Amino acid sequence: MITVRHVDKAFPARNGNAATLALHGVNLTIDTDEFVSVVGPSGCGKTTLLRMIAGLVLPDAGAIAIDGRPVTGPGPDRAVVFQQFSLLPWATVADNIAFGLELRGMPRDERLAIADDQIHAMGLRGFERHYPRQLSGGMQQRVGLARALAVNPAILLMDEPFASVDAQTRRTLQEDLRTLAERTRKTIVFVTHDIDEAVRLADRVVLLSPRPGQVVESLPVGLSRPRPEDLDQEPAAIQLKAYLWRQLRGMQQATSPKSRP
Amino acid sequence: MSRRPRFASLGRLLQDRRAGWLSLPAGIVAWEIAGRVSQFAFLPPFSAAVSAVWRMTWSGELPQSVAASLTALVVGYASAVCVGIPLGIVMGRYRRVDAFLDVYVTILIATPKLLFVPILFSLFGTSRLTQVIFIYLSAVVVITVNARSGVRGVDAASVEMARAFGATERQVLTRILLPGALPMIMAGVRMGMARAVRAMIMGDMLIALVGMGALLRKYGGRFDAASVFGLLLVIVGVALACTSTIRSVERRMTRWTEES
Numbered sequence: 001m002i003t004v005r006h007v008d009k010a011f012p013a014r015n016g017n018a019a020t021l022a023l024h025g026v027n028l029t030i031d032t033d034e035f036v037s038v039v040g041p042s043g044c045g046k047t048t049l050l051r052m053i054a055g056l057v058l059p060d061a062g063a064i065a066i067d068g069r070p071v072t073g074p075g076p077d078r079a080v081v082f083q084q085f086s087l088l089p090w091a092t093v094a095d096n097i098a099f100g101l102e103l104r105g106m107p108r109d110e111r112l113a114i115a116d117d118q119i120h121a122m123g124l125r126g127f128e129r130h131y132p133r134q135l136s137g138g139m140q141q142r143v144g145l146a147r148a149l150a151v152n153p154a155i156l157l158m159d160e161p162f163a164s165v166d167a168q169t170r171r172t173l174q175e176d177l178r179t180l181a182e183r184t185r186k187t188i189v190f191v192t193h194d195i196d197e198a199v200r201l202a203d204r205v206v207l208l209s210p211r212p213g214q215v216v217e218s219l220p221v222g223l224s225r226p227r228p229e230d231l232d233q234e235p236a237a238i239q240l241k242a243y244l245w246r247q248l249r250g251m252q253q254a255t256s257p258k259s260r261p
Numbered sequence: 262m263s264r265r266p267r268f269a270s271l272g273r274l275l276q277d278r279r280a281g282w283l284s285l286p287a288g289i290v291a292w293e294i295a296g297r298v299s300q301f302a303f304l305p306p307f308s309a310a311v312s313a314v315w316r317m318t319w320s321g322e323l324p325q326s327v328a329a330s331l332t333a334l335v336v337g338y339a340s341a342v343c344v345g346i347p348l349g350i351v352m353g354r355y356r357r358v359d360a361f362l363d364v365y366v367t368i369l370i371a372t373p374k375l376l377f378v379p380i381l382f383s384l385f386g387t388s389r390l391t392q393v394i395f396i397y398l399s400a401v402v403v404i405t406v407n408a409r410s411g412v413r414g415v416d417a418a419s420v421e422m423a424r425a426f427g428a429t430e431r432q433v434l435t436r437i438l439l440p441g442a443l444p445m446i447m448a449g450v451r452m453g454m455a456r457a458v459r460a461m462i463m464g465d466m467l468i469a470l471v472g473m474g475a476l477l478r479k480y481g482g483r484f485d486a487a488s489v490f491g492l493l494l495v496i497v498g499v500a501l502a503c504t505s506t507i508r509s510v511e512r513r514m515t516r517w518t519e520e521s
Binding site for chain 2: 054055056074075076078079080082084086088089090091099100102103104131147151
């Protein structure tokens with residue numbers, strides 16, 4: 001269980017820009033095995049929230065804990081999937097997937113055996129010895145996901161992971177992730193700006209306000225597991241998406257200077 | 262009608278990249294002819310230079326001086342690599358170290374290393390050590406600066422990724438920054454070799470009074486043009502061999518950057 005309590009985070013002033021308060025008084029509880037999407041207008045601090053859960057940055061105030069233990073840095077219970085993949089260009093697909101295990105000092109043959117299982121599961125067979133730049137964006141993110149899963153984390157933190165791949169590939173990756181979530185029962189925190197994606201994947205959608213970000217609403221998706229094939233036919237999903245759209249549009253109009261009379 | 266194909270084949274001949282293989286032989290032939298035709302005493306033909314090399318090789322003085330020069334080169338250059346790469350990496354990673362050392366690096370970039378020769382003379386005399394330090398100083402700056410900018414050029418996202426997967430600072434240095442900076446580091450190592458070779462020759466002639474540069478000075482003083490040109494051939498050969506060795510090491514270590 002991930003608990004976020006009264007968390008504030010500001011970014012210091014830099015290059016003449018004033019300090020900005022990114023998150024203010026964030027409260028959020030995510031249950032074990034739960035799949036939560038975090039959505040919000042751009043710049044609302046959703047990625048910052050994810051990075052704090054990952055332990056890459058620490059909150060200025062408040063506390064984040066996992067199963068009651070406060071987060072003081074990255075840990076083996078969590079793995080991150082990045083928007084820009086962040087693969088190592090000098091390492092092959094197999095070595096990239098095994099990277100987290102390499103950092104833990106696992107011998108090469110052992111970690112490559114685990115990487116091999118992930119290569120199989122992710123449909124990367126035949127690309128083991130390729131370098132990242134030889135792969136399409138979708139394939140690269142499969143490597144990114146395989147690298148996260150290889151360390152067998154209890155919590156998977158995903159930062160707009162499918163935002164930089166094309167629409168068709170995105171749909172396939174979403175379906176694969178949904179299957180994976182149902183099969184492995186990991187806790188997944190999924191940051192996205194895509195409402196359709198949030199509803200399609202998650203058990204619950206958390207809506208953040210514009211900066212300084214706060215949790216405005218927490219909305220259960222209310223669909224059965226496994227997910228129905230065609231979400232566009234599900235009244236619950238249609239209504240939730242329409243509602244989230246209205247909320248986000250309202251926030252954007254409230255903050256955009258152009259809309260003021 | 263019959264001229265067109267000939268014209269086209271001439272065009273193709275001029276486009277051929279293999280012409281590169283002809284350039285050295287053509288230069289040698291031109292040199293040989295110029296040396297034989299001209300009455301200018303200080304331009305011996307190529308063949309005379311080669312036979313001078315032959316003579317100096319068998320007399321033993323050439324192998325001995327090549328060995329002396331190369332020893333100074335290897336010691337000075339190896340120290341430059343061993344200091345320059347870690348120093349550059351640390352300067353690229355830690356702002357405070359960089360802020361502290363940057364002024365010295367800038368000074369060393371801007372000054373001709375020959376300025377240090379009188380100081381080295383006064384400290385170590387005309388010994389091999391003076392020459393080794395001179396070679397070291399000539400090579401270390403470019404290696405350091407390249408390693409530093411290589412580290413700075415590594416994507417910050419890669420460092421963040423490694424930290425997210427639990428990398429220690431030491432692992433960030435060895436698993437992310439070192440391999441990520443390797444293409445730049447190796448380019449610096451290659452440029453450092455060119456500078457070290459130049460410093461080796463200058464050091465031979467000005468400082469140590471041994472090695473190939475000293476031999477060059479000896480025969481130059483006797484106006485023995487054939488031997489001087491022969492030595493130039495050997496020096497060029499040694500320089501090319503050193504830089505191409507480094508280049509092949511570089512290519513092997515940075516294979517991942519090549520186009521697929």
